[in-house]
Amino acid sequence: MYSIPAVNYVILSLLLSAALASMFIGLRKYWARIAQGKPFFGAKIDRASVLAKVNWQTFFERGLLLSRLKKRPWSGLAHYLLFCGALVEILGHSLYSLSFVGVDIYGGWFGRYFMELAREVAGIMIFLGVLFFAVRRLFPPERLTAGKTRSGFALLEILLLLIVSAGYMSEAFRLTNPLANSQFEFLGKAIAAALKGIAPAMLANGNLLFWWLHGLLGVAFLALIAHTPMSHMLLGPVNSALANRRSGIQLKPIDFDAEPEDGKDLVFGAARLSDLNQKLLLDLSTCLWCGRCHEVCPAAQTGKPLSPKLIMATCAEYLKEGKLDDASLIDVLGQEAIFNCTTCGACVEQCPVSNSPAEAVIEFRRHYVMDRSEMPDTMAAANANLEKRGHPFVGTAANPDDWRKGLDVPIFAPGETEYLLWLGCAVTYEERAQQIARAMVTLLEAAGVSYGILDSPHCTGDPAKMMGNEMQFVEIAQGNIEEFQEMKINKVITLCAHCFNSFDRYYPELGGNWETIPHAVLIDRLIKDGRLKVTQNKTEKITFHDPCYLARHNDIVDETRSVVSAVGQLVEMPRNRKDSFCCGAGGGNYWGGQGGTARISDVRAQEAFDTGADKIATSCPFCMLMLTSSASKHTEERKVYDVAELVVARLENKTSGETIPA
Numbered sequence: 001m002y003s004i005p006a007v008n009y010v011i012l013s014l015l016l017s018a019a020l021a022s023m024f025i026g027l028r029k030y031w032a033r034i035a036q037g038k039p040f041f042g043a044k045i046d047r048a049s050v051l052a053k054v055n056w057q058t059f060f061e062r063g064l065l066l067s068r069l070k071k072r073p074w075s076g077l078a079h080y081l082l083f084c085g086a087l088v089e090i091l092g093h094s095l096y097s098l099s100f101v102g103v104d105i106y107g108g109w110f111g112r113y114f115m116e117l118a119r120e121v122a123g124i125m126i127f128l129g130v131l132f133f134a135v136r137r138l139f140p141p142e143r144l145t146a147g148k149t150r151s152g153f154a155l156l157e158i159l160l161l162l163i164v165s166a167g168y169m170s171e172a173f174r175l176t177n178p179l180a181n182s183q184f185e186f187l188g189k190a191i192a193a194a195l196k197g198i199a200p201a202m203l204a205n206g207n208l209l210f211w212w213l214h215g216l217l218g219v220a221f222l223a224l225i226a227h228t229p230m231s232h233m234l235l236g237p238v239n240s241a242l243a244n245r246r247s248g249i250q251l252k253p254i255d256f257d258a259e260p261e262d263g264k265d266l267v268f269g270a271a272r273l274s275d276l277n278q279k280l281l282l283d284l285s286t287c288l289w290c291g292r293c294h295e296v297c298p299a300a301q302t303g304k305p306l307s308p309k310l311i312m313a314t315c316a317e318y319l320k321e322g323k324l325d326d327a328s329l330i331d332v333l334g335q336e337a338i339f340n341c342t343t344c345g346a347c348v349e350q351c352p353v354s355n356s357p358a359e360a361v362i363e364f365r366r367h368y369v370m371d372r373s374e375m376p377d378t379m380a381a382a383n384a385n386l387e388k389r390g391h392p393f394v395g396t397a398a399n400p401d402d403w404r405k406g407l408d409v410p411i412f413a414p415g416e417t418e419y420l421l422w423l424g425c426a427v428t429y430e431e432r433a434q435q436i437a438r439a440m441v442t443l444l445e446a447a448g449v450s451y452g453i454l455d456s457p458h459c460t461g462d463p464a465k466m467m468g469n470e471m472q473f474v475e476i477a478q479g480n481i482e483e484f485q486e487m488k489i490n491k492v493i494t495l496c497a498h499c500f501n502s503f504d505r506y507y508p509e510l511g512g513n514w515e516t517i518p519h520a521v522l523i524d525r526l527i528k529d530g531r532l533k534v535t536q537n538k539t540e541k542i543t544f545h546d547p548c549y550l551a552r553h554n555d556i557v558d559e560t561r562s563v564v565s566a567v568g569q570l571v572e573m574p575r576n577r578k579d580s581f582c583c584g585a586g587g588g589n590y591w592g593g594q595g596g597t598a599r600i601s602d603v604r605a606q607e608a609f610d611t612g613a614d615k616i617a618t619s620c621p622f623c624m625l626m627l628t629s630s631a632s633k634h635t636e637e638r639k640v641y642d643v644a645e646l647v648v649a650r651l652e653n654k655t656s657g658e659t660i661p662a
């Protein structure tokens with residue numbers, strides 16, 4: 001009694017096949033657009049080339065376990081409810097089909113605990129999860145409406161609520177049958193009790209009616225998935241499977257010797273969508289316009305024209321409209337916005353579906369610089385200085401040799417010296433930053449490390465690369481690599497987070513292979529090995545500002561804290577570790593115009609002061625310089641220090657060198 005006649009299942013199965021075909025057609029459409037991008041999988045796309053790109057870790061963690069959603073407890077919980085509930089329901093519905101070939105799926109413990117109890121709970125989980133999103137859409141957080149608002153979600157959420165409600169109603173009508181045998185379908189039973197008193201004929205019809213409603217709406221939802229914003233359910237895990245293996249931004253090298261395609265000009269960077277690679281086009285297809293990137297972007301949060309969400313959403317609209325070769329895109333995005341990016345990687349770290357908005361931004365920046373020779377005047381001056389004088393610090397008063405006055409600093413001797421102490425341009429040409437080198441020399445001497453410096457100042461070329469001048473970066477990097485190879489340099493200590501990132505991430509693809517160690521990591525090692533003896537001042541509160549290029553880009557968060565904790569009492573800012581807030585210097589913005597409603601470094605310095613810390617520590621000269629200038633608005637006292645300086649101040653086994661008051 002009240003059982004659904006088999007013909008209904010046959011018809012619904014046919015409709016389900018049509019819905020799956022619609023999903024397939026939708027996904028094909030995505031691929032047709034994405035395929036027009038620059039090759040991501042290699043010249044030939046086959047099983048091996050695709051598998052070679054798969055990052056199983058990010059696929060499981062971010063794609064399946066939705067790990068990035070943990071950062072937002074409520075929205076994360078709603079996603080988990082929805083996701084886990086849907087998995088149980090999909091499995092339950094699939095298993096139901098076995099009953100047509102005589103398998104008793106409702107018998108025994110599996111029937112009671114999975115097909116009844118787990119599915120009953122799963123339906124409630126889906127309902128609650130969707131309800132959260134539907135209600136939140138009525139009171140959206142700023143990030144959802146900033147720049148552009150994605151339409152289409154609300155309708156699909158209402159559809160999902162109706163599907164689940166119709167399912168429970170159908171179940172309830174079925175359970176009004178006195179012969180129905182169910183132990184754990186508690187919600188259905190409760191509704192069935194409320195339906196008592198309705199005529200028996202209506203009960204049977206109600207069962208069929210709601211069964212069809214549930215089935216038809218469910219099939220409609222499936223058919224719509226790939227054609228609506230719900231496509232992120234399918235594309236999100238795929239995009240996460242293709243995420244960079246390494247944290248942070250991974251800029252693709254440019255083949256400057258490439259021949260232009262037939263009838264086309266050779267284009268550097270991106271002006272149009274078809275200039276982006278296929279992974280970035282997949283990013284645009286997957287983007288939810290959720291604005292999590294906007295919420296963490298230092299440029300967007302200080303009123304500058306850049307919003308990574310707006311960049312992604314604008315590009316996604318071009319993609320949807322098939323405007324892959326429309327070169328108006330780069331001007332619609334706007335030069336000012338493109339150069340506001342500090343390359344901090346916060347957007348990349350935050351995106352729940354593993355998008356890399358910053359990589360797209362830098363591709364557009366590369367085009368401005370290398371194809372159009374356009375960039376903000378201050379950055380252009382830094383670039384020109386780099387070309388003429390080998391460093392980007394225009395008009396600096398610092399003498400590159402001043403920093404070692406009074407110190408006996410050895411020059412690297414090939415075959416004899418173990419480590420090259422690499423200074424980098426900021427430490428060489430900025431007076432305040434020069435003191436980092438003095439402090440580090442003092443520590444290396446005290447620990448008895450074999451080290452030496454180059455006899456002339458150098459830059460890694462990172463400022464050129466991040467300002468979009470890849471050609472200049474390659475030239476500088478190749479010069480350095482040649483010199484390092486001649487000098488048989490195998491180990492390098494960096495004082496700057498940007499130098500570390502360049503050497504470790506980008507030099508190997510140009511042939512430079514040596515071990516690079518950030519100075520904070522080496523200091524931590526030397527303290528732990530007992531080669532540096534320090535006394536801790538437990539009453540001195542020190543807050544630590546994570547340089548983006550150590551923490552977010554390279555996962556270096558523990559060693560720096562370990563050093564700070566060895567000399568004082570670490571107090572954390574609210575945004576710390578990989579969720580740190582940028583100082584504003586990266587991407588050439590040390591030399592760029594600030595604009596907007598606030599300086600990024602002012603916001604960060606305020607956050608540091610709000611902790612009540614006595615000192616602000618960091619481990620990158622650019623961070624130190626930016627925060628020092630902002631901290632000077634609060635106090636004339638020196639507040640910002642490099643970790644090396646803090647250790648020298650508490651060093652017991654000092655043999656020579658710098659004196660820093662404890």
Ligand code: SF4
Nearest residue numbers: 287288290291293351
């Ligand atoms: S890029 Fe990621 S974080 Fe930014 S709007 Fe798109 S999905 Fe959200």
Ligand code: SF4
Nearest residue numbers: 297341342344345347
């Ligand atoms: S890298 Fe940083 S500054 Fe650039 S778009 Fe992303 S969050 Fe904004």
